[in-house]
Amino acid sequence: MSLTSLTAHELGELLNKREISSVELTKAYLRRIEEVDDQVRAFLTVTGDLALKQAAETDEKRARGEKLPPLAGIPMAMKDNMCTKGIKTTCASRILYNFIPPYDAAVTERLLAAGAVLLGKCNLDEFAMGSSTENSGFFATRNPHDLRAVPGGSSGGSAAAVAAGEAVFALGSDTGGSIRLPAAFCGVIGLKPTYGRVSRYGLVAYASSLDQIGPLTRDMRDCALVMNVIAGHDKRDSTSAPLEVPDYTRFLVDDVRGLKIGLPREYLGEGLDDEVRGWVKRAAETLEKLGAVCEEVSLPHTRYALPTYYIIAPAEASSNLARYDGVQYGLRVEAGDIVSMYSKTRSQGFGEEVKRRIMLGTYALSSGYYDAYYLKAMKVRTLVKRDFDLAFEKYDCLLTPTSPTPAFEAGEKTADPLTMYLSDVCTIPVNLAGIPALSIPFGLVGGRPVGVQLIGKAFDEGTLMRAGYALEQGTDLTRPRPVLERTVEE
Amino acid sequence: MNRQYETVIGLEIHVELKTITKIFCSCPTAFGGEANTHVCPVCLGLPGVLPVFNEKVLEFAVKAGLALNCEIASFSKFDRKNYYYPDLPKNYQISQYDLPICRNGFLEINSGGGTKRIGITRVHMEEDAGKLLHGSSSIVTSGYSLVDLNRTGVPLIEIVSEPDLRSAEEARAYMEKLRSILEYLDVSDVKMEQGSLRCDANVSLRPLGTEGLGTKTEVKNMNSFRSLQRAVEYEAKRQREILEEGGRVIQETRSWDEERGVTVSLRSKEEAHDYRYFPDPDLVPIVIDPGWVAKLKASLPELPDARKERLVREMGLPEYDASIITGSRDLADYFDAVAAEFNEPKTVSNWLMGELLRLLNASGMEMRENKIAPADLAALLKLQASGAISGKMAKAVFEEMFATGKSPETIISEQGLAQISDEGALAAIVDKVIAGNPGPVADYKSGKEKAMGFLVGQVMKETKGQANPGLVNKLLKERL
Ligand SMILES: [Zn+2]
Numbered sequence: 001m002s003l004t005s006l007t008a009h010e011l012g013e014l015l016n017k018r019e020i021s022s023v024e025l026t027k028a029y030l031r032r033i034e035e036v037d038d039q040v041r042a043f044l045t046v047t048g049d050l051a052l053k054q055a056a057e058t059d060e061k062r063a064r065g066e067k068l069p070p071l072a073g074i075p076m077a078m079k080d081n082m083c084t085k086g087i088k089t090t091c092a093s094r095i096l097y098n099f100i101p102p103y104d105a106a107v108t109e110r111l112l113a114a115g116a117v118l119l120g121k122c123n124l125d126e127f128a129m130g131s132s133t134e135n136s137g138f139f140a141t142r143n144p145h146d147l148r149a150v151p152g153g154s155s156g157g158s159a160a161a162v163a164a165g166e167a168v169f170a171l172g173s174d175t176g177g178s179i180r181l182p183a184a185f186c187g188v189i190g191l192k193p194t195y196g197r198v199s200r201y202g203l204v205a206y207a208s209s210l211d212q213i214g215p216l217t218r219d220m221r222d223c224a225l226v227m228n229v230i231a232g233h234d235k236r237d238s239t240s241a242p243l244e245v246p247d248y249t250r251f252l253v254d255d256v257r258g259l260k261i262g263l264p265r266e267y268l269g270e271g272l273d274d275e276v277r278g279w280v281k282r283a284a285e286t287l288e289k290l291g292a293v294c295e296e297v298s299l300p301h302t303r304y305a306l307p308t309y310y311i312i313a314p315a316e317a318s319s320n321l322a323r324y325d326g327v328q329y330g331l332r333v334e335a336g337d338i339v340s341m342y343s344k345t346r347s348q349g350f351g352e353e354v355k356r357r358i359m360l361g362t363y364a365l366s367s368g369y370y371d372a373y374y375l376k377a378m379k380v381r382t383l384v385k386r387d388f389d390l391a392f393e394k395y396d397c398l399l400t401p402t403s404p405t406p407a408f409e410a411g412e413k414t415a416d417p418l419t420m421y422l423s424d425v426c427t428i429p430v431n432l433a434g435i436p437a438l439s440i441p442f443g444l445v446g447g448r449p450v451g452v453q454l455i456g457k458a459f460d461e462g463t464l465m466r467a468g469y470a471l472e473q474g475t476d477l478t479r480p481r482p483v484l485e486r487t488v489e490e
Numbered sequence: 491m492n493r494q495y496e497t498v499i500g501l502e503i504h505v506e507l508k509t510i511t512k513i514f515c516s517c518p519t520a521f522g523g524e525a526n527t528h529v530c531p532v533c534l535g536l537p538g539v540l541p542v543f544n545e546k547v548l549e550f551a552v553k554a555g556l557a558l559n560c561e562i563a564s565f566s567k568f569d570r571k572n573y574y575y576p577d578l579p580k581n582y583q584i585s586q587y588d589l590p591i592c593r594n595g596f597l598e599i600n601s602g603g604g605t606k607r608i609g610i611t612r613v614h615m616e617e618d619a620g621k622l623l624h625g626s627s628s629i630v631t632s633g634y635s636l637v638d639l640n641r642t643g644v645p646l647i648e649i650v651s652e653p654d655l656r657s658a659e660e661a662r663a664y665m666e667k668l669r670s671i672l673e674y675l676d677v678s679d680v681k682m683e684q685g686s687l688r689c690d691a692n693v694s695l696r697p698l699g700t701e702g703l704g705t706k707t708e709v710k711n712m713n714s715f716r717s718l719q720r721a722v723e724y725e726a727k728r729q730r731e732i733l734e735e736g737g738r739v740i741q742e743t744r745s746w747d748e749e750r751g752v753t754v755s756l757r758s759k760e761e762a763h764d765y766r767y768f769p770d771p772d773l774v775p776i777v778i779d780p781g782w783v784a785k786l787k788a789s790l791p792e793l794p795d796a797r798k799e800r801l802v803r804e805m806g807l808p809e810y811d812a813s814i815i816t817g818s819r820d821l822a823d824y825f826d827a828v829a830a831e832f833n834e835p836k837t838v839s840n841w842l843m844g845e846l847l848r849l850l851n852a853s854g855m856e857m858r859e860n861k862i863a864p865a866d867l868a869a870l871l872k873l874q875a876s877g878a879i880s881g882k883m884a885k886a887v888f889e890e891m892f893a894t895g896k897s898p899e900t901i902i903s904e905q906g907l908a909q910i911s912d913e914g915a916l917a918a919i920v921d922k923v924i925a926g927n928p929g930p931v932a933d934y935k936s937g938k939e940k941a942m943g944f945l946v947g948q949v950m951k952e953t954k955g956q957a958n959p960g961l962v963n964k965l966l967k968e969r970l
Contacts, residue, residue, distance in 0.1 A: 089538075091537070099537065101531075101537070103536075103539070201539065201540055202538040204538045205538070208771035208772050235542065238541065238542055238772060239771075239772065316768075316771055318572075319582050319766070322580065323537070325576075328535075328536075362766065365572070365767075365768055370766075374768060
């Protein structure tokens, strides 16, 4: 078994038993990146020297007999919209092509303090806007399971890196499904925590009221280990919840007896790929076999979630992205006067999808349209949230597909943004409600992974982990091995 | 046709609060400093950073609202005001829109011999922007502009009045009263020249006796009470001339040109911004505990009107003196401290209104920079009252106290200014003068009264002017 297909907790054991060193491990991952990343293109920046230095530090500590936390010495990657001190943070945008933050994001700080080794920064749809990682300002990432397919978006680089064996785990950010969709497409686990569970300090904002950072991992135990490090209150983020964080590994019990799981009918109807529907049913059956109770439930406002999202997210984005103007940092296109400088910088620095959303958002907030669009959307958001509240009076969690289809072909949807937006139809309601959701691989369609989604109550990530762990233990469907890996191993 | 017009004025006043740190980060708010040294990633609006609200700002804003008789919101929030300008790092300003922290207040000004109530529409909190230095006169024509973001994120409150003011004098009186209240509350430095108090005036005219509002202009860039008064006077006159000629006033923003004494057009309504306000998703709503507000209300200091009334009622000061003394909290506190040790309030107020304010004005100093300790001024007034020094000397000693901060006793002994009132000591000098000036002594004895003046002068000369003149006269007469 190669080091690049093991999980963090498996590798942690090898490190603790001194069967490998972190430097060896890091070198193996850097070699893997060299071997496959010209095909996958998951990384925007690889920080090899820094990674080896960090790895050597944890090896020294281990040699001195220090007891190290579980992720110490484990090579990881971060989506390139999380700030890394002294390392380029571009958001895959030409407007930030040269931006080097003088500070770390809260999650960066926490992971580095836990001894995790940063291999580099992963590709994304520019400013996290997109569902295929084809909207990167630099290049597109491909799906390691099938290089003709997209890895999903916008954390496509992070998901692909984990799936392709280029990082043990990675962080993504999820505004409308941006962790869960690529997790499903790439056959890895992706968790969008409750809004406020993980500090957003240092996450370059797309839509502040929806954005949340979460892990992309190879199994549920790794998901719990990463959450143990990144979750928790941060006084630098006013929306961060001042709540205690449980040890998530204690939810990894092979027991879902008595767990009540709702199957929302609105997620299983029209537009859903038949084979995907079949896999969701098999997931439900698996959970029932293990003792859970599954029942159909209705979330009647689900169909309004997508249009609501496409008002609120662009509105916030139009304001969040206003700071990229060429005055302080990033790209500046010189011009005769300040207004032309702004205009040229922004029109050359931003890609099509970002411009589209800025214009949508600007329009939705304009005087005369605010009430009809933004305010109305905020009211519908409340209705969507109330659907979940009602469902959770009766159910511990909900089971849905993560995406209506498996990964689609690269280029297939780029010409039609509306079709592309439908990719996130199952994930978006969760962000509007601010609740947690997990995508876990379950089956394949045409060789491409399928993910199922577990949706939970606010701050109840534990139940999702419990159900996810049961699914993982109950079948052999939850860790698809990418074709790419087989090719390389042969 | 000769119609009578009425001027209608509303003021929007921005007040920089004197918290130690900025509104959304922990950078210092201190004025000055080398450009871009009081900044951090948060107030620079760098990618990924988030604002954290400084609760002290809320306390100061609520205090101001309470002093202005406002209702305090139980639920408030921050909104984003979106517009592009290079001194605004995020290209939006965090401000308050539909749910300001305070509303529906008033303050009273003196007008036409009586008091007049001016409505306060709202008080809201926001962050300040930075400063630009242009290579030439404007950002559009300038070859370069320099950006200093030290002031970015300094907390402001904006106090918006109802259009209840009817003249430039009333506008000035309102502004002065507001400054005085804010100074009493100790929530701002209230220095117009340093920009910690900034004023925009909305000015319109309407036919006398009508109720509707005419087309208004917004006048900016007035940085003293005098320029506020002049600008409003000018703008009212300009609008009256337009209306009298049958023209129409256009809604626009105008800037006061202090040197030329005119307002000039900055931008017209057509170029007006659509600020696209919406709730700032990075900040949580503000929920106010009524108990906390009640506690703040109970802790408010005595405000200028109440204090003035007390000085008239309890200390017997004339209305005029009381309003000058209470116009500034520092001056009123000083008055109280001096009067506590020298119980003649009118004498104290005369000295403060006369000598102290004269010297402060002449030196351009603030009241708080005054070096004379209240106890020292009280001691000086006691020395004068006891006859130990003359009124003229007291003024000289006062000037020295103002310049050096020394006590009157120190100055008097250092300069040997005390009067010699000791008969024994003076008698010897008088005898010496009589012995040394036989001619004038003879003249006096022969009835030439003038000679007495010469002899007194000689004694004064011997004593370097310190002899008590009454006593010298008495001793000379006794001996001759
Ligand atoms: Zn700062």
